[in-house]
Amino acid sequence: MTYTNSELMVVSAARELTDDDSVLVGIGMPNLACNVAKRTHAPGLQMTYESGTIGSNPESPPLSIGDPGLASGALSIEPMTNSFNYYLQANRLDVGFLGGAQIDKHGNINSTVIGDYDDPIVRLPGSGGACEIACHVDRTLVVTPHSERRFPEEVDFITSPGFVGGREGRRELGLEGGPEAIITDLAVCRFDEAGEMYVDSLHPEATREEVRENTGWEIAFADDVKTTPEPDEEELRIIREDLDPDGQYTGRSE
Amino acid sequence: MTNVTTMADAVSDGVADGDQVYLAGFTHLIPFAAGHEMIRQGLRDLDLVRATPDLIYDQMIAAGCASKVTFSWAGNPGVGSLPAFRRAAEESVPTEIELEEYTHFGMIAALQAGASNLPFAPLRGFIGSDLPEHNENIARVESPFDDDYVYAVAPIEPDVTVVRAQRADESGNAHLWGIQGEQKIAALAADTVILTVEELCSEETIRSDPNRTLLTGDDVDYVVEDPYGSHPSYAQGYYGRDNEAYIEWAEIASDVDRVEAWLDEWVYDVDDRREYVEKLGASQLLELEPESDFATPVDMGRY
Numbered sequence: 001m002t003y004t005n006s007e008l009m010v011v012s013a014a015r016e017l018t019d020d021d022s023v024l025v026g027i028g029m030p031n032l033a034c035n036v037a038k039r040t041h042a043p044g045l046q047m048t049y050e051s052g053t054i055g056s057n058p059e060s061p062p063l064s065i066g067d068p069g070l071a072s073g074a075l076s077i078e079p080m081t082n083s084f085n086y087y088l089q090a091n092r093l094d095v096g097f098l099g100g101a102q103i104d105k106h107g108n109i110n111s112t113v114i115g116d117y118d119d120p121i122v123r124l125p126g127s128g129g130a131c132e133i134a135c136h137v138d139r140t141l142v143v144t145p146h147s148e149r150r151f152p153e154e155v156d157f158i159t160s161p162g163f164v165g166g167r168e169g170r171r172e173l174g175l176e177g178g179p180e181a182i183i184t185d186l187a188v189c190r191f192d193e194a195g196e197m198y199v200d201s202l203h204p205e206a207t208r209e210e211v212r213e214n215t216g217w218e219i220a221f222a223d224d225v226k227t228t229p230e231p232d233e234e235e236l237r238i239i240r241e242d243l244d245p246d247g248q249y250t251g252r253s254e
Numbered sequence: 255m256t257n258v259t260t261m262a263d264a265v266s267d268g269v270a271d272g273d274q275v276y277l278a279g280f281t282h283l284i285p286f287a288a289g290h291e292m293i294r295q296g297l298r299d300l301d302l303v304r305a306t307p308d309l310i311y312d313q314m315i316a317a318g319c320a321s322k323v324t325f326s327w328a329g330n331p332g333v334g335s336l337p338a339f340r341r342a343a344e345e346s347v348p349t350e351i352e353l354e355e356y357t358h359f360g361m362i363a364a365l366q367a368g369a370s371n372l373p374f375a376p377l378r379g380f381i382g383s384d385l386p387e388h389n390e391n392i393a394r395v396e397s398p399f400d401d402d403y404v405y406a407v408a409p410i411e412p413d414v415t416v417v418r419a420q421r422a423d424e425s426g427n428a429h430l431w432g433i434q435g436e437q438k439i440a441a442l443a444a445d446t447v448i449l450t451v452e453e454l455c456s457e458e459t460i461r462s463d464p465n466r467t468l469l470t471g472d473d474v475d476y477v478v479e480d481p482y483g484s485h486p487s488y489a490q491g492y493y494g495r496d497n498e499a500y501i502e503w504a505e506i507a508s509d510v511d512r513v514e515a516w517l518d519e520w521v522y523d524v525d526d527r528r529e530y531v532e533k534l535g536a537s538q539l540l541e542l543e544p545e546s547d548f549a550t551p552v553d554m555g556r557y
Contacts, residue, residue, distance in 0.1 A: 027331075027332050028332075051282070051433045063495055064495070066331065066488070067495070068495075068544065071432045072490075077432065078434070079439075080435055080436045081439055085359075118388075122340075123343040124335070125327050126328055127327065127355075127356075128305075129327075129359065132358065158382060159383060160383065174381065174403070
C-alpha cells in the first residue's frame with residue numbers, strides 16, 4: 001500500500017487519541033488527525049477549537065480556526081474569556097496540538113522569533129493560545145517535519161514550555177502534563193524520565209542516520225526501537241475521500 | 255447617545271492619530287471596512303491592538319498607519335505569515351513598529367482588567383515562557399493566601415474599539431451569533447465604540463432574543479450599517495471567507511509595489527464599502543453565500 005509521509009503522520013497522530021479525550025485541535029494536520037480518530041477508533045472524541053467552539057464536527061477541513069463550519073452544529077460557542085478561563089486554565093481539556101518553528105530536546109517550542117527577540121532574523125506569528133495549551137492540557141502532541149533547523153538542542157525563545165530544563169524543571173514551575181509525542185516525517189519521538197526526547201519508533205522508510213542528520217543534538221533511540229505502524233486502508237480512505245480530497249494537507253497533489 | 259452614521263463619519267469623529275485602536279473579531283466578523291476607512295483617512299501612529307492581527311492590520315501597516323502593534327498572534331490564518339508586519343518588524347519598512355506581545359489568554363485577561371475597571375488581571379499563563387521578560391505589562395505575583403503564584407497583566411483600555419455584529423437596532427443594541435471571540439470585552443474596555451453591522455433591525459427583534467445580545471446601546475457610540483463590511487473574512491449565516499483573497503494577499507504583500515497598487519485599487523480609489531462591494535461584483539459574493547440552516551426557535555414565553 002502506498003501512502004505519503006504526511007498521511008503516515010496524520011494517522012500516527014490520530015492513534016495517540018482515545019475515545020475519552022477532549023482535544024484542542026489545530027488547523028491542518030492536527031485537524032485531520034482528530035477527524036481520522038473520531039471516524040475510526042475514537043467516536044467519542046470531543047473536538048474543541050481555540051476560537052471557542054466546543055464539540056465541533058466539521059464536515060470539511062476548516063480554512064482557519066474561525067471557520068463557520070466549526071461553529072455550525074457545535075455543542076457550544078464560548079467567548080474567549082470563558083474558553084481560556086473555565087475550560088483551558090481549569091484543566092478541562094486532555095490533549096492539545098502544538099506547532100512551531102523550533103522544538104528542542106526538552107520539548108520546548110518556539111513560535112515567536114528566530115534570532116534575538118529585539119532584532120529578529122525571522123519574526124514568527126507568536127504564541128496565540130499555544131503557551132496556555134502547553135501549560136494546561138495533560139498531554140501535548142506535535143506534528144512537524146524533521147529537520148536540523150527545526151530541532152535545535154535549545155530553542156531561541158521559549159514560547160510554549162515543554163519540560164523546560166527537564167521534568168523536574170517543569171514540576172518546579174507548578175506545571176503538570178507536558179509533551180507526549182513529537183510525530184515527524186521520520187519517526188515518533190517521546191520523552192524519557194529526565195524529560196529528554198528520544199526516538200520511540202522509526203517510520204518504515206526512515207533510517208537512524210537520517211534522524212541523526214536531521215536533529216540538532218545526539219538524539220537517543222529506545223532500546224527496542226519499533227517500526228511505526230503503517231496507515232490502514234480505512235484510515236487512508238477517510239483522509240483521501242472525506243477529509244482532504246484535494247491533497248492540500250497531505251501532499252498527494254505534489 | 256448612539257449615533258447612526260456612515261463609516262467615514264464614525265472614523266473621522268471617533269478616531270485620531272496616535273490612538274490605540276482595537277479592530278475586534280477572532281477570525282470572524284473582522285471589520286475590514288473600518289480598517290480601510292482608517293487607511294483612506296490617512297490615520298498615523300496608531301497602536302493597532304488585537305489578539306489576532308491578520309490581513310486588515312497587514313494592510314494598515316503597509317499603508318503606514320501604525321507605529322505599534324499590540325498582539326498575541328500575528329498571521330494569515332490557515333495561510334502563513336503577514337508580509338507587511340514582518341517587513342516592519344524585521345526591517346522597519348515602511349515604518350518602524352514597536353511590538354507589545356502577549357499570549358491569547360494574556361491579551362484577553364488584559365482586556366478583562368480594562369473592561370472591569372481593575373488595576374490588573376491574574377492568570378495562570380506565561381509560565382515557563384520567555385515572554386514576560388520582554389513585556390513590562392506582564393508581572394509575576396504571589397498569591398496573598400498560599401504559596402501559589404500567577405502572572406498579572408496590566409489593563410488594556412483602547413481609545414477606540416470597532417466591533418462587528420450581524421445586526422443591531424438604531425440604538426446600538428447588537429445581536430451576534432457564531433464565534434464570539436473577544437468582541438464584548440474589547441468593546442467594554444474601550445472609551446469609544448464603533449459598532450458595524452450587516453443590517454439594522456428593530457428593537458423588537460433584539461428584545462425577542464436577549465440571550466443573543468452582544469452589547470447594549472449604552473456602550474456603543476456609533477452604529478454603521480455596512481453590508482459585507484467583513485469581506486474577505488466571514489459573517490456567520492451571511493457569507494463565508496473569501497479564501498482566494500487570503501491566499502492572494504500572501505503574494506501581493508510580499509512585494510511592496512504590488513501592495514501600493516492593491517491599496518490604490520481597493521482602498522484609496524474606492525469611496526466606501528458600497529463601492530467596494532459593487533467593484534467586487536455579485537457573482538463573487540453569491541459564491542460565498544451559505545445555504546440557510548436556521549436555529550430552532552425558542553419559546554421565551556409571555557409573562
